[in-house]
Amino acid sequence: MTSAQPVELDGSTLEGGGQLLRIAVGLSALISRPVSIHNIRASRTPPGLRYQHAAGLRLVAELCAAHLDGCETGSTTIDFVPQSLPVTSRAYTADPGTAGSIGLLLQVSLPCLLFSPSPGSPSTLLLRGGTNATHAPQIDYTQHVFLPFLRRHLGLDPTLEIVKRGYYPKGGGEVRVSIPAIPGPLPPVTLTERGKVKTVRGRSYVAGLPKSLADSMCAAATEVLVESGLGIQAAHIKIDSVREKPADAVGSGSGIVLWAETEDGCIFGGSALGRKGVDPVHVGREAGRELVSNLAHGGCVDEYMQDQMIIFLALAKGHSTVKTGPLTLHTRTAIWVAEQVTEAKFRVQASESGAVIECDGIGYVRPDLAMAA
Known part of the structure; x- marks a missing residue:
């Protein structure tokens, strides 16, 4: 069990939604630092965890053999104590039993599996739920915007297959994702020119x-x-x-x-x-x-990639610079969580038309390689 002091986070900070939860536990699992989160989704109706959030938490807990308390629907406090990432590639399944977003289940689990010490075949995810849900990235966005960003700028190559579409309120969609592990660290991202x-x-x-x-x-x-x-x-x-x-x-x-x-x-x-x-x-x-x-706005990423890239900039080695549109509340939240849980440092130069996000990342490497060094 990790002996590090837990990071205490107020889940109502800034955007105060599920994104704060996803980034916090994803980073916690990677760096083996416990997190305790209270006031989860305090301003939402109803507050606390929904089925989708609980399914994502259970998935990440499985990935790093975490001790997880408070993972019940409606809970406004969780304690997440990670152990270690899996040492071999495996197949994992997550299903909230509702039309909860498959794209968000992938968001919370992807960073952990990217750095899993898996010298053999890629890890695989079978994710069930809603493929095209409200208040979440549609799976087509994940497939055609998010994953190409990871390939082009970070050298990552997860592949995604939509087996079946699932719509509200039934859900029932299925998506398979194959995730080759990398040793790390990720390269920094410099993205300041867009073109026509x-x-x-x-x-x-x-x-x-x-x-x-x-x-x-x-x-x-x-x-x-x-x-x-x-x-x-x-x-x-x-x-x-x-x-x-x-x-x-x-x-x-x-x-x-x-x-x-x-x-x-x-x-x-x-x-x-x-x-x-x-x-x-x-x-x-x-x-x-x-x-x-x-x-x-003339930036190089859209409003959704703006916050989804933050965890990867924090993990990368070196100085990243990305020109964006106006800074969103989700992005401010992602930056706040990343700085609370890791030693990554962000700077934002904001204007009315857009912003430039800079980050000095932590240069995260696979746990077994970090121990060997």
Whole structure:
């Protein structure tokens, strides 16, 4: 058992949601430093852990043989005492039993498995729940924006297969992820030049609903992009309009996910979920406007990658510099947690139009190699 003093965290700090929890326990597992978190999701209704949060905590606890107290639905306090990361590659499963986000289950577990001392085959995750959930990254964003960022800028190569889509309220989606382990440390990230948008890709989808809804979302998003004033031509836009086969999805749902790539290799996302009683044209425009907003500020990452990259910058060796749009509350929270749990140091130069995030990372290496050194 680790003898380090636990880090005490107020879970209501800044954004005060599940992200604070995910980053804290992910870093705790890696550096073998206990964390105690209270006031979890204190301002949410209802407060405390939901099924998805508890499933993620149990998964990370399994990954590092942690002693975990307070992991019940509704709990507002947890104590997480990690032991060690697994010494061989393994297959893991997590299932909240609801439509809770699969993308968020991956977020909390990925850093641990990347640094697992696994000289053989990659570790694998079978994650169940919602593939396209509210208040969370759609799995298409994870596949087409988040994972390409890890490959291009950090040399990581997890692969993701969507086995079955799962929609609210049933969930039931399945995603398989293969995660090759690395010795570490991660390289620093320098990302300050964006370039012009060269392509926009996307997926407009329905399950258990008429395909015409997907076509309407696609057309509306395309119109917004072409009229944005960002120089995006219709010829550079390719959005697939899809009606899911019944065997490939659980429940009914609809939505659209867009991703744009620039000449310098930056990727930005925008998305929207269909809702009962909401015109699909409105949904398509909503996704198009979100992508346009993420492109208009001149930064090199979108508002979601802005906070998702923080844990990796903290773990990297050396000085990272990333130009972003305006700093989000989620990003401020991610930085706060990373500095509380690790010795990483962040600096933010903010302006009305955007920010530059700098980080001196801790140069994390695989535990067995750190002991040998």
